[in-house]
Every structure is written in C-alpha cells, then in structure tokens.
Amino acid sequence: MQTTVEEKETSMQTPAKTATRDIYLPSERKSVAGGGTPHVVAKDFSIFYGDFEAVKKVNADILSKYVTAIIGPSGCGKSTFLRAINRMNDLIPSCHTTGTLRFDGEDIYGKLTDEVLLRKKIGMVFQKPNPFPKSIFDNIAYGPRLHGMTDKKHLMEIVEKSLRKAALWDEVSDRLDKNALGLSGGQQQRLCVARTLAVEPEILLLDEPTSALDPKATAKIEDLIQELRGSYTIMIVTHNMQQASRVSDYTMFFYEGTLVEHxxxxxxxxxxxxxxxxxxxxxxxx
Amino acid sequence: MSERPVHEHIRELSEVLVQLSEKVLQNFDDALAAVKNQDEEGARRIRHADLEIDLAEVGLEERCLAFLALQQPVARDLRTIVTIMKINDDLERIGDLAVHIIERMPEIKPDMLQMFDFERMGHLAADMTRKSIEAFISKDRFLADKVCSLDEEIDAIHSSVFKRVAHLMKDPDSDVDQLISLLSISRYIERMADHATRIAHEVTYLVTGEIVRHNDVSYEKLVQSLKD
Structure with missing residues (x-):
C-alpha cells in the first residue's frame, strides 16, 4: 500500500490538460468552451477535527465547468473536503483548517469572506433529498427571496428556469402550489438541485446525491449532471465508482485524508x- | 488477502486463452507437417481442429463480453479482459492461416517444398507466438519487446523467398501455380509472426496501459510489408 514519494508527487499534480499522449474524454464529453481554468485551488490544505487531521495537505486545481468526482473508502475525507468548499464544516465547532483553499482566487477561509454569499455561489445537494415542507414554488423561490427578490413575475421566471434546468418542469409545472414532500424521492432530489440553481451558483457540490435513489431516479440525476456540465463546475462525492466513471471528467481518489491521485x-x-x-x-x- | 471471485474469473478466462493458444500452435505445426508429407488425413484433422478453434474463440469472446457487462472492470482488470479479447482474435486468425496452408497442399510437390526453409520459418513464427503468450502469462513486457524484435528475421526470410520465387518465375518452364502457392505459404507464416507481434503489443498495453502498436519502427515495417 505504500507509494513512493516520487509516485505521490506525480499523481498529486493537477492533471495536465494535454498530456504527451492525449487521454481523450469520451466523445459525448467534449471539451467545454470557456472551461478548464482553475475554479477552486487547494494549496497544502488540511482539515482538522480537533487534533485529528481528516484531510491532509491537499494540493489540487478543480477546473471550471467540468465534473470532478471524488472517490475513496468511508472515512477517507472526501465529504469533509467537499463540505469545506462552501464552509459547511463551520457548523462543526472543533473543525479548523490550515493551508489555503481559494475560489476564483479568493480565500474561502479568509476573514472577510461572507459565508452566505459564498454558499450562494457554491451550492450543495446532499445524500438525502431535503425539500422544505413548503410548496414546490416556495422551495425554489426560497433562495432568491432570501437574497431580497420580491417581484412575483421575476420569481416565477426563476422558478420555471430552475425547474427546467433540473429537468423537472414537465413533471411539476401543473402543481407548483403542491407540497414538495409529495414528490417522489428522485423528483425531490432534482427539486433540491433546482433550488440550488435558483440562486445562480457557479459551483454545485453533490454529496452522494443518488445513494438514496432507485436506478431510474439515479439515471435522471446522472443525465442532469451531464446537462449541467459546461454551465457549472460540478463536484460529486460518490461511493459508486461506475457512477464516477460515467458522469465525471476528472476523478480524485482520497485515502486516509490524502489525495492519492487526481x-x-x-x-x-x-x-x-x-x-x-x-x-x-x-x-x-x- | 485471498483472491476475490471476480479475479478468479479473470484468471479462468486467461487460462482458457492459453489453452486456445496451445491448440492453435499445434494445428499450425501440424499444417506445415501435413504439407511436407502430403498428408490428406492430417489435412482433414486440421480443418476439423480449426472448427473447434473457431467455436472456442467465439465462446471466449462471449464470456469476456458477459464479464464486461456484468462486472464493469476498470484499470488492470479492464486491460486484462480487453487484452484477452484481442489476443483471442489474433489466435483465431493464426488458426485460419493453418487452414490456408493446407489449402495450398494439392498444388505443391514435396521436392519443391524442400527448396525453401519453411520448417525453420514456421518454427520461428511459432516460437514468437509461444513467447508472446508466455509474456501474457507472466505480464512480461521485456519478453514482449523481444518478440517484436524477432519479427525482423521472419520478414527477412519472407523477403528472400519472394526474391527466389520471382527469379524462378522468369524461367519459361516454371510451374507458376506451384510457385505462387509456395510464396503464399511463406506469406502465411510471415502473417503468423505479425499476429505474434500484435499479441506482444497487446501485452505491452496490458502491462503499461500504453498503446504502442503504431509507435515503433516494427509497425512501419508491418505496413510496408503489407504494401509489398
């Protein structure tokens, strides 16, 4: 299980966009126009729970508008790393970080960083669908309203646009006033994606988004990821390696807190x- | 850590491939011997054995396809299954070459056959094939490289056969049909060596993950030989 220092140094490099012998992305995953610039950059970035170093000195560039999958065994730090990107770990009192993690060049853990604004730009969808016990419309409109949007016509436009992007509009357009908890699990998860998209984020963090879904609903979420690819930088934590290989352009493998290969x-x-x-x-x- | 069922399965498929290679090599040796001895009964057995080889090739491919669909292998496991499928294809084609050789038998007189060193040529090509399979078994890229380098000798022999046949054809009393058949046998043996080289390239892919068949000089030579 030991790797040499040389191997680690090589494998932890951010992948070259053009290798000496090109590794072609599958044809259905063509290069993204305007994508490929570093969107999130980790430099010697570590995350601690108390004294325990859960993520160890990660160096990585996450490229914009591409899908990056994070894989690794349970407890390897993949979800911790993902949650660090929109500072969800701040909710854990003993959690602190060292090194730097930048989003569009700005230090995510900088003293002047506004977490609310950060989470608007970096949205997150969780393992278990978590719609609010409100109508479908209100779920989607929740974020824009929180950020001061009150115009009903504009809100309706946002709701429709977000639901369309999340491939849910055709299924719910005639029942926007119905409670979101009445939707199926797969629909609820796409609703959560739509809710995240409503505040126009730049990055989508997906933490095992299909682990509670059946194969059909999983396929819809995977199709949705492909639809959104090229418009958003997407990072997905998954235990399903076939899913990682199907949906992502880049993959990071974590083991015991170390980014082993990217x-x-x-x-x-x-x-x-x-x-x-x-x-x-x-x-x-x- | 004991071997997981999925890896036992890959090992089984590898063993089936090796067994197929033994059948193919035996049939090729038998084909050269049958032509040398004008052995009609031997020719019949070779045709029958080739049908068995064809069935075995299809069977192994079906098992590999099922493995890909059901197990969705990655990394080394994926490369192993892909390599088995490609070598399987090469072996089946070598099997066909053995049949092509005995098809030339009626047109060839044993005394003319002795003018050419097909025995040595056949031995070299079979040795290359055997070594390429050994390289697969032991995942030995250096042995695979060695197989590739052996191809030059076969090419040189084939080239000398070609020149000699061309020279003999200039004689107005020459038996052109027989000379063409002799040239064809040389060509079939040379093709066998090409398949051995391909198998060696596939082993290199298995070991390194790098597709090398269009990289090196030997490929250029192969293309040139096909043009010739």
Missing amino acids: ATTPQLFTNPKDRMTEDYITGRFS
Missing part, C-alpha cells in the same frame, strides 16, 4: 498511476 477519469479508470488507486478501484483493497 487525473482525468478515463486515465484513472483505465491506467491509474498509483498502486493504491488501482487496488481500490479494482476491489483489491485489503
């Missing part, structure tokens, strides 16, 4: 550079 998804799933990655994705992990 590469294009085709590269990582066909010819990983690190033995630990290889053993994990082929199920040889002991």
